Amino acid sequence: MEISGTANLEQDWIGDVLAIGFIEGQIALENSRAQLDQKLNGLVSEIITESKFEGKAGSNVSLKIAGIKDLKRIILVGLGKEPSLDNIRNAAATVAREAKKNKSLSIALPVIEADAQKIAQALTEGLLLGLYKDERFKSEPEKKELELESVELLGLPDTQASIELAQTIISGVILAKELVAAPANFVTPLEMAQNAYQIAQQYGLGLKVLEEQDCKELAMGAFLGVGQASNLPPKFIHLTYTPSQKASKKVAIIGKSLTFDSGGLNIKGQGSGIETMKMDMAGGAATLGAAKVIGQLKPEIEVHFICAATENMISGNAMHPGDILTASNGKTIEIINTDAEGRLTLADALVYAEKLEVDYIVDLATLTGACVVALGDDIAGLWSTDQDLIDQLQQAAKDSGEKIWLMPLESNYFEAIKSPIADLKNVGSRAGGSITAALFLKEFIKETPWAHLDIAGPVWADKTSGINNAGATGFPVRTLVSWILALADH
Numbered sequence: 001m002e003i004s005g006t007a008n009l010e011q012d013w014i015g016d017v018l019a020i021g022f023i024e025g026q027i028a029l030e031n032s033r034a035q036l037d038q039k040l041n042g043l044v045s046e047i048i049t050e051s052k053f054e055g056k057a058g059s060n061v062s063l064k065i066a067g068i069k070d071l072k073r074i075i076l077v078g079l080g081k082e083p084s085l086d087n088i089r090n091a092a093a094t095v096a097r098e099a100k101k102n103k104s105l106s107i108a109l110p111v112i113e114a115d116a117q118k119i120a121q122a123l124t125e126g127l128l129l130g131l132y133k134d135e136r137f138k139s140e141p142e143k144k145e146l147e148l149e150s151v152e153l154l155g156l157p158d159t160q161a162s163i164e165l166a167q168t169i170i171s172g173v174i175l176a177k178e179l180v181a182a183p184a185n186f187v188t189p190l191e192m193a194q195n196a197y198q199i200a201q202q203y204g205l206g207l208k209v210l211e212e213q214d215c216k217e218l219a220m221g222a223f224l225g226v227g228q229a230s231n232l233p234p235k236f237i238h239l240t241y242t243p244s245q246k247a248s249k250k251v252a253i254i255g256k257s258l259t260f261d262s263g264g265l266n267i268k269g270q271g272s273g274i275e276t277m278k279m280d281m282a283g284g285a286a287t288l289g290a291a292k293v294i295g296q297l298k299p300e301i302e303v304h305f306i307c308a309a310t311e312n313m314i315s316g317n318a319m320h321p322g323d324i325l326t327a328s329n330g331k332t333i334e335i336i337n338t339d340a341e342g343r344l345t346l347a348d349a350l351v352y353a354e355k356l357e358v359d360y361i362v363d364l365a366t367l368t369g370a371c372v373v374a375l376g377d378d379i380a381g382l383w384s385t386d387q388d389l390i391d392q393l394q395q396a397a398k399d400s401g402e403k404i405w406l407m408p409l410e411s412n413y414f415e416a417i418k419s420p421i422a423d424l425k426n427v428g429s430r431a432g433g434s435i436t437a438a439l440f441l442k443e444f445i446k447e448t449p450w451a452h453l454d455i456a457g458p459v460w461a462d463k464t465s466g467i468n469n470a471g472a473t474g475f476p477v478r479t480l481v482s483w484i485l486a487l488a489d490h
Protein backbone atom coordinates (compact mmCIF):
# COMPACT_ATOMS: atom_id res chain seq x y z
CA MET A 1 0.00 0.00 0.00
CA GLU A 2 1.30 3.39 -0.92
CA ILE A 3 0.80 6.36 1.40
CA SER A 4 1.65 9.85 0.23
CA GLY A 5 1.15 13.40 1.41
CA THR A 6 -0.14 15.94 -1.10
CA ALA A 7 -1.03 19.61 -1.20
CA ASN A 8 -4.49 18.70 -2.50
CA LEU A 9 -7.43 19.77 -0.35
CA GLU A 10 -10.83 18.24 0.30
CA GLN A 11 -12.41 19.18 -3.00
CA ASP A 12 -9.53 17.62 -4.94
CA TRP A 13 -9.71 14.22 -3.28
CA ILE A 14 -8.77 11.23 -5.34
CA GLY A 15 -10.21 7.81 -4.77
CA ASP A 16 -13.02 5.62 -3.63
CA VAL A 17 -13.21 6.78 -0.05
CA LEU A 18 -12.97 10.25 1.39
CA ALA A 19 -12.40 10.61 5.13
CA ILE A 20 -12.84 14.00 6.74
CA GLY A 21 -11.68 14.79 10.25
CA PHE A 22 -13.53 17.27 12.46
CA ILE A 23 -12.63 19.07 15.65
CA GLU A 24 -15.43 18.82 18.18
CA GLY A 25 -17.53 21.97 18.09
CA GLN A 26 -16.08 23.09 14.74
CA ILE A 27 -18.43 21.36 12.38
CA ALA A 28 -19.23 24.32 10.11
CA LEU A 29 -18.07 23.69 6.55
CA GLU A 30 -15.77 26.50 5.49
CA ASN A 31 -13.31 27.16 2.66
CA SER A 32 -12.26 23.95 0.91
CA ARG A 33 -14.86 22.01 2.89
CA ALA A 34 -17.63 24.28 1.71
CA GLN A 35 -16.39 23.81 -1.85
CA LEU A 36 -16.38 20.07 -1.42
CA ASP A 37 -19.91 20.14 -0.02
CA GLN A 38 -21.00 22.14 -3.03
CA LYS A 39 -19.29 19.77 -5.39
CA LEU A 40 -21.14 16.87 -3.71
CA ASN A 41 -24.50 18.66 -3.84
CA GLY A 42 -24.70 19.28 -0.09
CA LEU A 43 -24.04 15.68 0.82
CA VAL A 44 -21.53 16.38 3.59
CA SER A 45 -23.73 18.87 5.42
CA GLU A 46 -26.63 16.48 5.05
CA ILE A 47 -24.69 13.61 6.64
CA ILE A 48 -23.59 15.85 9.51
CA THR A 49 -27.14 16.95 10.26
CA GLU A 50 -28.76 13.56 9.80
CA SER A 51 -26.28 11.66 11.94
CA LYS A 52 -25.98 14.43 14.58
CA PHE A 53 -22.24 14.18 14.15
CA GLU A 54 -20.38 16.44 16.59
CA GLY A 55 -16.74 15.51 16.06
CA LYS A 56 -16.28 13.81 19.42
CA ALA A 57 -13.04 11.86 19.78
CA GLY A 58 -13.59 8.25 18.77
CA SER A 59 -16.86 8.97 16.94
CA ASN A 60 -17.35 8.34 13.26
CA VAL A 61 -20.02 8.16 10.58
CA SER A 62 -19.32 5.97 7.59
CA LEU A 63 -21.71 6.12 4.68
CA LYS A 64 -21.84 4.26 1.40
CA ILE A 65 -22.49 6.69 -1.45
CA ALA A 66 -24.41 6.11 -4.64
CA GLY A 67 -24.77 8.42 -7.57
CA ILE A 68 -21.58 10.44 -7.28
CA LYS A 69 -18.89 9.83 -9.79
CA ASP A 70 -15.84 7.96 -8.44
CA LEU A 71 -16.86 8.30 -4.80
CA LYS A 72 -17.98 5.15 -2.99
CA ARG A 73 -17.89 6.08 0.67
CA ILE A 74 -17.59 9.09 2.95
CA ILE A 75 -16.28 8.79 6.48
CA LEU A 76 -16.62 11.60 8.98
CA VAL A 77 -14.32 11.10 11.92
CA GLY A 78 -14.14 12.98 15.21
CA LEU A 79 -10.88 14.36 16.55
CA GLY A 80 -12.26 15.67 19.85
CA LYS A 81 -11.95 19.17 21.28
CA GLU A 82 -8.18 19.00 21.17
CA PRO A 83 -7.00 17.30 18.00
CA SER A 84 -3.94 15.80 19.71
CA LEU A 85 -1.61 13.44 17.88
CA ASP A 86 -3.20 10.62 19.91
CA ASN A 87 -6.64 11.54 18.67
CA ILE A 88 -5.35 11.83 15.11
CA ARG A 89 -3.63 8.43 15.35
CA ASN A 90 -6.80 6.83 16.73
CA ALA A 91 -8.98 8.51 14.10
CA ALA A 92 -6.73 7.19 11.33
CA ALA A 93 -7.10 3.65 12.69
CA THR A 94 -10.89 4.06 12.69
CA VAL A 95 -10.81 5.32 9.11
CA ALA A 96 -8.62 2.40 8.08
CA ARG A 97 -11.08 -0.13 9.51
CA GLU A 98 -13.98 1.56 7.67
CA ALA A 99 -12.15 1.98 4.38
CA LYS A 100 -10.24 -1.27 4.07
CA LYS A 101 -12.46 -2.93 1.48
CA ASN A 102 -11.82 -0.21 -1.07
CA LYS A 103 -8.90 0.50 -3.36
CA SER A 104 -8.08 4.10 -2.57
CA LEU A 105 -8.59 6.55 0.25
CA SER A 106 -8.04 10.26 0.82
CA ILE A 107 -7.91 11.72 4.33
CA ALA A 108 -8.51 15.39 5.02
CA LEU A 109 -7.87 16.92 8.43
CA PRO A 110 -8.95 20.40 9.47
CA VAL A 111 -6.22 23.00 9.92
CA ILE A 112 -4.48 21.94 13.11
CA GLU A 113 -1.78 23.66 15.08
CA ALA A 114 0.75 20.90 15.07
CA ASP A 115 3.82 19.96 13.13
CA ALA A 116 2.75 18.62 9.70
CA GLN A 117 5.50 15.98 9.93
CA LYS A 118 4.18 14.72 13.26
CA ILE A 119 0.62 14.67 11.89
CA ALA A 120 1.65 12.65 8.85
CA GLN A 121 3.54 10.22 11.10
CA ALA A 122 0.56 9.80 13.44
CA LEU A 123 -1.86 9.31 10.54
CA THR A 124 0.38 6.69 8.96
CA GLU A 125 0.85 4.84 12.25
CA GLY A 126 -2.89 4.80 12.87
CA LEU A 127 -3.66 3.66 9.32
CA LEU A 128 -1.20 0.79 9.37
CA LEU A 129 -2.30 -0.40 12.80
CA GLY A 130 -5.99 -0.13 11.95
CA LEU A 131 -5.46 -2.20 8.80
CA TYR A 132 -3.40 -4.87 10.55
CA LYS A 133 -4.95 -8.31 10.52
CA ASP A 134 -3.36 -11.57 11.63
CA GLU A 135 -4.45 -14.45 9.44
CA ARG A 136 -1.35 -16.62 9.82
CA PHE A 137 -3.25 -19.36 11.60
CA LYS A 138 -6.35 -19.46 9.40
CA SER A 139 -6.36 -22.30 6.90
CA GLU A 140 -8.26 -20.02 4.55
CA PRO A 141 -7.64 -16.33 4.90
CA GLU A 142 -10.61 -14.03 4.40
CA LYS A 143 -11.16 -13.41 0.69
CA LYS A 144 -10.55 -9.81 -0.18
CA GLU A 145 -11.97 -8.65 -3.46
CA LEU A 146 -10.51 -5.25 -2.90
CA GLU A 147 -7.73 -4.01 -0.70
CA LEU A 148 -6.44 -0.51 -0.04
CA GLU A 149 -3.72 0.22 -2.56
CA SER A 150 -3.20 3.92 -2.07
CA VAL A 151 -3.84 6.54 0.58
CA GLU A 152 -3.46 10.29 0.14
CA LEU A 153 -2.95 12.54 3.12
CA LEU A 154 -4.52 15.78 1.89
CA GLY A 155 -2.94 19.09 2.82
CA LEU A 156 0.26 17.40 3.97
CA PRO A 157 2.81 17.86 1.16
CA ASP A 158 6.51 17.09 1.71
CA THR A 159 5.89 14.58 4.46
CA GLN A 160 7.33 11.50 2.75
CA ALA A 161 10.16 11.10 5.27
CA SER A 162 7.71 11.13 8.19
CA ILE A 163 5.47 8.63 6.42
CA GLU A 164 8.47 6.36 5.91
CA LEU A 165 9.53 6.79 9.54
CA ALA A 166 6.07 5.67 10.64
CA GLN A 167 6.22 2.67 8.28
CA THR A 168 9.55 1.62 9.75
CA ILE A 169 8.32 2.00 13.33
CA ILE A 170 5.17 0.02 12.60
CA SER A 171 7.24 -2.79 11.06
CA GLY A 172 8.68 -3.31 14.54
CA VAL A 173 5.29 -3.00 16.24
CA ILE A 174 3.92 -5.66 13.91
CA LEU A 175 6.84 -7.99 14.58
CA ALA A 176 6.10 -7.65 18.31
CA LYS A 177 2.39 -8.29 17.72
CA GLU A 178 3.10 -11.38 15.65
CA LEU A 179 5.48 -12.83 18.21
CA VAL A 180 3.04 -12.23 21.06
CA ALA A 181 -0.01 -13.52 19.21
CA ALA A 182 1.67 -16.70 17.98
CA PRO A 183 1.17 -19.53 20.46
CA ALA A 184 3.82 -21.32 22.46
CA ASN A 185 4.02 -24.20 19.98
CA PHE A 186 5.21 -21.72 17.36
CA VAL A 187 7.16 -19.12 19.32
CA THR A 188 9.67 -21.18 21.31
CA PRO A 189 12.95 -19.91 22.78
CA LEU A 190 14.63 -21.18 19.58
CA GLU A 191 12.13 -19.25 17.45
CA MET A 192 12.89 -16.09 19.43
CA ALA A 193 16.59 -16.64 18.73
CA GLN A 194 15.86 -17.19 15.04
CA ASN A 195 13.94 -13.92 14.89
CA ALA A 196 16.92 -12.18 16.47
CA TYR A 197 19.15 -13.86 13.89
CA GLN A 198 17.01 -12.53 11.04
CA ILE A 199 17.14 -8.99 12.41
CA ALA A 200 20.91 -9.29 12.86
CA GLN A 201 21.35 -10.54 9.27
CA GLN A 202 18.99 -8.09 7.67
CA TYR A 203 20.12 -4.89 9.39
CA GLY A 204 23.69 -5.67 10.37
CA LEU A 205 23.38 -6.08 14.14
CA GLY A 206 25.72 -8.22 16.25
CA LEU A 207 24.19 -11.36 17.73
CA LYS A 208 25.30 -13.62 20.54
CA VAL A 209 23.07 -16.49 21.64
CA LEU A 210 24.18 -18.08 24.90
CA GLU A 211 23.26 -21.76 25.06
CA GLU A 212 22.41 -23.57 28.28
CA GLN A 213 26.07 -24.50 28.82
CA ASP A 214 27.20 -20.88 28.34
CA CYS A 215 24.62 -19.74 30.89
CA LYS A 216 25.91 -22.39 33.32
CA GLU A 217 29.42 -21.03 32.90
CA LEU A 218 28.11 -17.57 33.74
CA ALA A 219 26.39 -19.09 36.82
CA MET A 220 22.92 -17.94 35.74
CA GLY A 221 21.24 -20.18 38.28
CA ALA A 222 18.02 -18.14 38.47
CA PHE A 223 17.37 -18.11 34.72
CA LEU A 224 18.29 -21.79 34.33
CA GLY A 225 16.17 -22.78 37.33
CA VAL A 226 13.05 -21.43 35.62
CA GLY A 227 13.74 -23.34 32.41
CA GLN A 228 14.83 -26.64 33.92
CA ALA A 229 11.50 -28.45 33.49
CA SER A 230 11.09 -27.52 29.83
CA ASN A 231 11.94 -29.92 27.02
CA LEU A 232 13.11 -26.92 25.00
CA PRO A 233 16.61 -25.57 25.51
CA PRO A 234 16.77 -22.00 26.89
CA LYS A 235 18.29 -19.28 24.72
CA PHE A 236 19.88 -16.17 26.18
CA ILE A 237 19.71 -13.75 23.27
CA HIS A 238 21.90 -10.66 23.00
CA LEU A 239 21.61 -8.42 19.92
CA THR A 240 23.88 -5.40 19.62
CA TYR A 241 23.31 -2.37 17.45
CA THR A 242 26.51 -0.36 17.03
CA PRO A 243 26.35 2.95 15.15
CA SER A 244 28.89 3.77 12.45
CA GLN A 245 30.48 6.53 14.52
CA LYS A 246 31.53 6.04 18.12
CA ALA A 247 28.41 6.52 20.20
CA SER A 248 28.32 8.89 23.13
CA LYS A 249 25.57 6.86 24.78
CA LYS A 250 24.98 3.16 25.40
CA VAL A 251 21.76 1.58 26.60
CA ALA A 252 20.41 -1.92 27.22
CA ILE A 253 16.83 -3.10 26.82
CA ILE A 254 15.83 -6.37 28.43
CA GLY A 255 12.53 -8.12 27.70
CA LYS A 256 10.96 -10.88 29.80
CA SER A 257 10.79 -13.82 27.39
CA LEU A 258 8.76 -16.64 28.87
CA THR A 259 7.42 -18.30 25.73
CA PHE A 260 4.96 -20.03 28.04
CA ASP A 261 4.23 -19.62 31.73
CA SER A 262 2.31 -22.57 33.14
CA GLY A 263 3.17 -21.39 36.65
CA GLY A 264 5.42 -24.41 37.22
CA LEU A 265 4.53 -26.66 40.18
CA ASN A 266 2.48 -23.74 41.53
CA ILE A 267 0.55 -24.34 38.37
CA LYS A 268 -1.93 -21.73 37.20
CA GLY A 269 -5.44 -22.99 37.99
CA GLN A 270 -8.75 -22.63 36.23
CA GLY A 271 -9.69 -19.01 35.63
CA SER A 272 -6.05 -17.91 35.95
CA GLY A 273 -5.75 -17.20 32.25
CA ILE A 274 -3.19 -19.96 31.73
CA GLU A 275 -4.33 -20.22 28.10
CA THR A 276 -3.19 -16.63 27.54
CA MET A 277 0.32 -17.23 28.84
CA LYS A 278 1.80 -17.39 25.34
CA MET A 279 1.92 -13.62 25.83
CA ASP A 280 4.48 -13.89 28.63
CA MET A 281 7.25 -13.11 26.17
CA ALA A 282 5.73 -9.75 25.22
CA GLY A 283 8.67 -7.90 26.79
CA GLY A 284 11.06 -9.87 24.60
CA ALA A 285 8.82 -9.37 21.58
CA ALA A 286 8.89 -5.59 22.10
CA THR A 287 12.65 -5.77 22.54
CA LEU A 288 13.03 -7.52 19.17
CA GLY A 289 10.48 -5.17 17.61
CA ALA A 290 12.53 -2.18 18.77
CA ALA A 291 15.71 -3.84 17.47
CA LYS A 292 14.12 -4.22 14.06
CA VAL A 293 13.27 -0.51 13.97
CA ILE A 294 16.61 0.70 15.34
CA GLY A 295 18.47 -1.54 12.89
CA GLN A 296 16.72 0.31 10.06
CA LEU A 297 16.88 3.86 11.44
CA LYS A 298 20.53 3.60 12.50
CA PRO A 299 20.67 6.35 15.15
CA GLU A 300 23.94 7.46 16.81
CA ILE A 301 23.62 5.40 19.96
CA GLU A 302 24.73 1.91 20.98
CA VAL A 303 21.83 -0.34 21.94
CA HIS A 304 21.87 -3.82 23.45
CA PHE A 305 18.74 -5.95 23.15
CA ILE A 306 18.51 -8.85 25.58
CA CYS A 307 15.98 -11.69 25.85
CA ALA A 308 16.48 -14.51 28.35
CA ALA A 309 14.08 -16.89 26.64
CA THR A 310 12.68 -20.06 28.21
CA GLU A 311 9.47 -21.78 29.30
CA ASN A 312 8.07 -22.23 32.82
CA MET A 313 6.89 -25.86 32.76
CA ILE A 314 6.44 -28.91 34.98
CA SER A 315 8.24 -32.26 34.91
CA GLY A 316 10.20 -34.41 37.32
CA ASN A 317 12.97 -31.90 36.80
CA ALA A 318 10.92 -28.86 37.83
CA MET A 319 12.04 -26.50 40.57
CA HIS A 320 10.32 -27.31 43.84
CA PRO A 321 8.70 -24.60 45.88
CA GLY A 322 11.26 -24.04 48.63
CA ASP A 323 14.28 -24.59 46.36
CA ILE A 324 17.12 -22.12 46.66
CA LEU A 325 18.67 -20.77 43.45
CA THR A 326 21.84 -18.72 43.11
CA ALA A 327 21.84 -15.90 40.57
CA SER A 328 24.92 -14.83 38.61
CA ASN A 329 25.71 -12.02 41.07
CA GLY A 330 25.90 -14.59 43.87
CA LYS A 331 22.59 -13.70 45.50
CA THR A 332 20.54 -16.63 46.77
CA ILE A 333 16.79 -16.83 46.22
CA GLU A 334 14.28 -18.99 48.05
CA ILE A 335 11.51 -20.02 45.65
CA ILE A 336 8.27 -19.44 47.51
CA ASN A 337 6.16 -19.64 44.37
CA THR A 338 7.32 -21.10 41.06
CA ASP A 339 4.86 -18.82 39.25
CA ALA A 340 6.92 -15.76 40.18
CA GLU A 341 9.41 -16.82 37.50
CA GLY A 342 9.82 -13.69 35.38
CA ARG A 343 11.85 -11.89 38.02
CA LEU A 344 14.20 -14.90 38.20
CA THR A 345 14.97 -14.81 34.49
CA LEU A 346 15.35 -11.01 34.62
CA ALA A 347 17.71 -11.20 37.60
CA ASP A 348 20.43 -12.87 35.53
CA ALA A 349 19.67 -10.69 32.51
CA LEU A 350 20.07 -7.52 34.60
CA VAL A 351 23.40 -8.71 36.00
CA TYR A 352 24.55 -9.51 32.46
CA ALA A 353 23.40 -6.12 31.13
CA GLU A 354 25.20 -4.19 33.85
CA LYS A 355 28.49 -5.80 32.82
CA LEU A 356 28.08 -4.12 29.42
CA GLU A 357 28.72 -0.76 31.14
CA VAL A 358 25.76 1.00 29.61
CA ASP A 359 24.35 4.38 30.65
CA TYR A 360 20.82 3.08 31.14
CA ILE A 361 19.10 -0.27 31.54
CA VAL A 362 15.36 -0.61 30.85
CA ASP A 363 13.50 -3.86 31.36
CA LEU A 364 10.03 -4.70 30.06
CA ALA A 365 8.08 -7.51 31.60
CA THR A 366 4.62 -9.00 31.81
CA LEU A 367 5.63 -9.42 35.42
CA THR A 368 2.60 -9.31 37.69
CA GLY A 369 -1.15 -9.64 37.71
CA ALA A 370 -0.91 -7.19 40.61
CA CYS A 371 0.12 -4.43 38.21
CA VAL A 372 -3.01 -5.07 36.15
CA VAL A 373 -5.07 -4.84 39.34
CA ALA A 374 -3.38 -1.52 40.16
CA LEU A 375 -3.43 0.18 36.75
CA GLY A 376 -5.89 -1.77 34.61
CA ASP A 377 -5.45 -3.09 31.10
CA ASP A 378 -4.22 0.04 29.36
CA ILE A 379 -1.44 1.39 31.57
CA ALA A 380 2.01 0.01 32.31
CA GLY A 381 3.72 0.56 35.66
CA LEU A 382 7.08 2.32 35.69
CA TRP A 383 9.65 1.94 38.46
CA SER A 384 13.05 3.56 38.29
CA THR A 385 16.11 4.50 40.30
CA ASP A 386 16.85 7.57 38.17
CA GLN A 387 14.87 10.78 37.70
CA ASP A 388 16.41 11.59 34.29
CA LEU A 389 15.43 8.20 32.99
CA ILE A 390 11.92 8.62 34.38
CA ASP A 391 11.60 11.96 32.57
CA GLN A 392 12.91 10.50 29.32
CA LEU A 393 10.58 7.51 29.38
CA GLN A 394 7.54 9.56 30.36
CA GLN A 395 8.23 11.95 27.49
CA ALA A 396 8.71 9.09 25.03
CA ALA A 397 5.49 7.42 26.17
CA LYS A 398 3.59 10.69 25.87
CA ASP A 399 4.88 11.26 22.34
CA SER A 400 3.87 7.73 21.37
CA GLY A 401 0.46 7.75 22.99
CA GLU A 402 1.38 4.71 25.08
CA LYS A 403 0.41 5.02 28.73
CA ILE A 404 2.83 4.47 31.60
CA TRP A 405 2.45 5.52 35.23
CA LEU A 406 5.18 6.09 37.80
CA MET A 407 5.03 3.68 40.75
CA PRO A 408 7.07 3.75 43.96
CA LEU A 409 10.15 1.71 44.83
CA GLU A 410 8.98 1.75 48.45
CA SER A 411 12.01 0.47 50.37
CA ASN A 412 9.95 -0.42 53.48
CA TYR A 413 8.28 -3.13 51.46
CA PHE A 414 11.61 -4.83 50.95
CA GLU A 415 11.05 -6.59 54.31
CA ALA A 416 8.44 -8.73 52.55
CA ILE A 417 10.99 -10.37 50.25
CA LYS A 418 13.70 -11.09 52.84
CA SER A 419 14.13 -14.82 53.34
CA PRO A 420 15.04 -16.41 56.66
CA ILE A 421 17.18 -18.99 54.87
CA ALA A 422 18.44 -17.24 51.70
CA ASP A 423 19.12 -13.64 50.68
CA LEU A 424 15.76 -13.13 49.03
CA LYS A 425 12.36 -14.75 48.60
CA ASN A 426 10.89 -14.60 45.12
CA VAL A 427 7.51 -13.34 46.39
CA GLY A 428 6.31 -11.15 49.22
CA SER A 429 2.73 -10.75 50.37
CA ARG A 430 -0.18 -10.22 47.99
CA ALA A 431 -0.40 -6.56 48.89
CA GLY A 432 1.74 -4.35 46.67
CA GLY A 433 2.75 -7.34 44.57
CA SER A 434 3.96 -5.30 41.61
CA ILE A 435 6.09 -3.13 43.91
CA THR A 436 7.82 -6.02 45.68
CA ALA A 437 8.48 -7.54 42.25
CA ALA A 438 10.21 -4.30 41.21
CA LEU A 439 12.16 -4.22 44.49
CA PHE A 440 13.28 -7.78 43.80
CA LEU A 441 14.65 -6.76 40.38
CA LYS A 442 16.46 -3.78 41.90
CA GLU A 443 18.60 -6.23 43.90
CA PHE A 444 20.29 -7.24 40.66
CA ILE A 445 21.39 -3.75 39.67
CA LYS A 446 24.37 -2.16 41.37
CA GLU A 447 24.63 1.39 40.12
CA THR A 448 23.47 1.73 36.52
CA PRO A 449 20.39 3.96 36.17
CA TRP A 450 17.59 1.45 35.66
CA ALA A 451 13.88 1.44 34.87
CA HIS A 452 11.38 -1.39 34.95
CA LEU A 453 8.11 -1.40 33.01
CA ASP A 454 5.46 -3.89 34.12
CA ILE A 455 3.51 -4.30 30.88
CA ALA A 456 1.22 -7.20 31.90
CA GLY A 457 -1.90 -5.12 31.12
CA PRO A 458 -1.36 -3.22 27.86
CA VAL A 459 0.36 -5.90 25.75
CA TRP A 460 -3.01 -7.45 24.98
CA ALA A 461 -6.31 -5.80 23.99
CA ASP A 462 -9.50 -7.79 24.56
CA LYS A 463 -11.48 -5.45 22.31
CA THR A 464 -10.70 -3.31 19.29
CA SER A 465 -10.30 0.28 20.42
CA GLY A 466 -8.28 3.29 19.29
CA ILE A 467 -5.23 2.10 17.37
CA ASN A 468 -5.41 -1.43 18.77
CA ASN A 469 -7.24 -4.14 16.93
CA ALA A 470 -8.24 -6.88 19.39
CA GLY A 471 -5.24 -9.05 20.27
CA ALA A 472 -1.57 -8.33 20.78
CA THR A 473 -0.79 -4.60 20.76
CA GLY A 474 2.98 -4.41 20.26
CA PHE A 475 3.24 -2.24 23.40
CA PRO A 476 5.70 -0.51 24.09
CA VAL A 477 7.77 -0.65 20.88
CA ARG A 478 6.87 2.91 19.90
CA THR A 479 7.86 4.29 23.30
CA LEU A 480 11.19 2.45 23.20
CA VAL A 481 12.00 3.74 19.73
CA SER A 482 11.00 7.27 20.64
CA TRP A 483 13.19 7.09 23.78
CA ILE A 484 16.23 5.79 21.86
CA LEU A 485 15.88 8.37 19.07
CA ALA A 486 15.58 11.21 21.60
CA LEU A 487 18.72 9.99 23.44
CA ALA A 488 20.63 9.76 20.16
CA ASP A 489 19.66 13.34 19.28
CA HIS A 490 21.10 14.75 22.49
Ligand code: BES
Binding pocket: 261, 263, 273, 280, 337, 339, 340, 341, 342, 366, 367, 368, 369, 370, 372, 427, 428, 433, 456, 457
Ligand atom coordinates in the same frame (compact mmCIF):
# COMPACT_ATOMS: atom_id res chain seq x y z
N1 BES B 1 3.31 -13.93 33.78
C1 BES B 1 2.71 -13.71 35.03
C2 BES B 1 2.09 -12.34 35.18
C3 BES B 1 0.94 -12.00 34.29
C4 BES B 1 -0.35 -12.04 34.75
C5 BES B 1 1.14 -11.56 33.00
C6 BES B 1 -1.40 -11.69 33.94
C7 BES B 1 0.09 -11.22 32.18
C8 BES B 1 -1.18 -11.27 32.65
C9 BES B 1 3.74 -13.89 36.14
O1 BES B 1 4.77 -14.76 35.87
C10 BES B 1 3.02 -14.42 37.31
O2 BES B 1 2.56 -15.53 37.26
N2 BES B 1 2.95 -13.62 38.36
C11 BES B 1 2.29 -13.99 39.54
C12 BES B 1 3.16 -13.61 40.71
C13 BES B 1 2.72 -14.17 42.02
C14 BES B 1 2.93 -15.66 42.06
C15 BES B 1 3.52 -13.51 43.12
C16 BES B 1 0.97 -13.23 39.59
O3 BES B 1 0.93 -12.08 39.15
O4 BES B 1 -0.01 -13.80 40.05
Ligand code: MG
Binding pocket: 261, 263, 338, 339, 340, 341, 342
Ligand atom coordinates in the same frame (compact mmCIF):
# COMPACT_ATOMS: atom_id res chain seq x y z
MG1 MG C 1 4.28 -16.76 36.45
Ligand code: ZN
Binding pocket: 258, 261, 280, 339, 341, 342, 366, 367
Ligand atom coordinates in the same frame (compact mmCIF):
# COMPACT_ATOMS: atom_id res chain seq x y z
ZN1 ZN D 1 5.22 -15.04 33.91
